Amino acid sequence: MLKKLDKIMCIVEDGIISLGIITAALILFMNVILRYFFKSGIVWAEEFTRYTIIWITFIGGSVAVRHNAHLRVTAALEVLSEKKGRILNLIVQFISIAFTTFITIYGWKLTMQYKATNQLTPSMEIPTYWVYIAIPLGGLLMTIRLLQVVWKELKGNSSEENISGKELA
Amino acid sequence: MVATLFFLLAILLAASTPIFIALSGSVLVVFALFNDIPLVIIIQRMFAGLNKFALMSIPFFVLAANLMGEGGISKRVIRLANVMIGSFPGGLGMTAILASMFFGAISGSAPATVVAIGALLYPALKEQNYGESYAIGVITSAGALGIIIPPSVTMIIYGAVTGSSVGTLFVAGFGAGLIYAVGYMVYTYFFAKKNVDIGMNKKATMAEFIEAIKDSGWGVGVPVIILGGIYGGIFTPTEAAAVAVAYALFVAMVIYRELDLKGLYNVLRSSAVTTAQVMILLAAASVFAWILTAEGITVAIASAVLSISSNTYVILLLMNIVILIAGMFLDGASIVMILGPLFYPIAMQAGIDPIHLGVIITVNCAIGMFTPPFGLNLFVASSLSELSITKVSKSVIPFIMISVVALLLITYIPSISLWLPRRVYGVW
């Protein structure tokens, strides 16, 4: 059951970020074509791009946790013994959970603030909170992923995978 | 408060906390302990740090480069480069330097340049036995120098802040850019000479040459379209990245047919993850930059340092030091906006030419991007090459040494920057 849920989560996360990046690129490209050849254009292209990339950043942030791909300075881990390294890693995971929990709660607060004030975006004139909700959502997903990592770590079968985004391909 | 902030950042970074959490987490703790500023500001600044159109070139250049790599374009372009310059000592390294500087000039973003050029040339350099250290070092450092070469957003902001002519600044940037290009290329030449494995390719025959050109024709279209499109006024640098994506997609899937739908999906996903890795750092850096500004920390440190001396040469040196440190955390445009108004009157009093000052500040901002322990280029390069940040930091050391020498030359020999603009615009 949990496994299945995890699988669905992966598919949704990967789907959003993959579809997002290509859609944004093609809309910007279309805008250039329309402007150059047809003297017209998509006035919301720029705004759409920015907001899509913000979504990719926070949802992709969760995928990066899943693959232990967030950038960090690992010099200490290279020096420490394996056991001490594991303990340090665990501490870092807890610090990370504290922070992603903060992102989730305060991101949600801010999103609700924009919802309450009915603020619209300048170009597309969609509710601003549709954009901001990517932050608490990403925070929540990252928190879940971090808890998974800690759970595996405590169970002892820590995943040694350390693949960055590039190697996913 | 300032001490706590930097202490926390250092501890968190050293403990191998993800950098974005170290940056914004240390600010969170300081806000919670010392301030009554609502904590949602951290979320707002993360959003603001991403919500900039100029940054949008990063994801699309990543995607274009990955499409070129998986779609068989990169290998053909690399083969062409091999045939053309493979027998010249350091030829490919020099190509990387020039490509990075000019690409940086048009994209306006140092991290974007590292990604765009690095994704193509880092594997090529490794293949030609330059070693991963030189390969990533040259990409990381040369990628930052684009902001010196026009068109430079940093210089536009400097012109606006100080009332200097942007046109004159642009022309002045060429002198400084030339010094860097020459410095890096001379180093590359001797580096290649010393390492016998590099540049051992035999001179290509005419037949090989023609074959390589024929084979790589579509791939060479990428730089032609990007440069031609931007300088021809067809699209902005950010849009150029999206055009490159569409073009690479077409060539990879329709012309070469080396990329199927499954391959495409993998390229999209890995590009999006790289995007998230890099952009979440920029979001967090913006949180850190905000506390430095809103609490007046940047200005306080700069004022304290500058009050040490009134000697022109010492003042210039102190300015170099302050901006190099600021460059670790802030981008060029922010540095110029915050420190420009502070430095300008002091420099004028010391008799420094405003255009010369603009070049010095811009060069400093560039170097700050790749000086360890903290610089966005270092982090992006690490993500790209899958080398640890420690390794990347070591790899840039020779380039930092060259950069500092060049910086001193530019600082103390004003005519390097001013000779050309004086020919063009006369004496002002």
Next chain:
Amino acid sequence: GTSEPAGGQGGQEKIVIRLGHDLLEDTHQHYGALEFKKMVEEKTDGRIEVQVFPAGQLGTDIEIAEMMQSNAVEAGLVPTAKLSGFHAPLQLIDLPFLFPSREITYKLLDSELADDLFQPMEKIGLKGLAFWESGFKQFTANKEIRKPSDFEGLQIRVMESPLLIAQYRALGANPIPIDFSETYNALQQGVADGQENPLVSIAAMRFYEVQSHMTLSNHGYLAYALLFSNSFWDRLSPEDQEILQTAAREAGVLERQEAIRREEGFIETIESSGTTVIRLSDEEMAAFSEAMKPVHEEFADVIGRDLLQKAYDLIEEFQK
């Protein structure tokens, strides 16, 4: 530094107001902000301290407005054109050729109409104190612009605003939203053929270096609003509110005077750089007004028909 609680209860407690804007230090808006600071600090003997953060140090204009909403920043100076997403009726001020003269502009924006515009914004966390200005907007382009048809097919850079986009569509141009910081390069490389801005921005960002012509069209007005975080404002004593409100108005008057004083100098700088400055005759001006008028009707519902009519009526009254 705000280690002291900003905006506490008692009359004696020190209050720190951080006022952000994203203009350079050498602008009349920053000058106005410093005048505001001086007035407030003098009247309160320094009990209220105003810290002015120029050049976007606290954030861009929209970001400052958002930070005021969550009370992370106490005050800000924000162009009203950027606030249409917060409060759509503010677009009234952006309507082309709404104001017949500078005097009437000031009268209107200091009238009860200001309350009509500001009051509903308290619900979204923003307290408006006064309208300041950037100035009247002018056209610049790489060709001569004398009549509406000169815009046919031109790519015009605009700020991200539905009303401004509609305005250039009405002229037959192709409006492209481009970030302010990318505008110089876009004009130089020809991605955009022209743009509109008040003289102060054309001069400060040196757009004239990359534009062959400037038309003094005064076709639109770029207002700034001095805003406070509403939750911060509500915690102030009525006396302090009065001091701030008065200072906002008085500094605004000085800010506008300074804007006018500087304009001749800007035109001189721009003209002496080799850019051709075009001054329109009354008939030429009327042609532009005619061509752009449909925008008023197009946005009447967004702005509110009652409010628009009230503005028309007041303008007519002031003209007498």
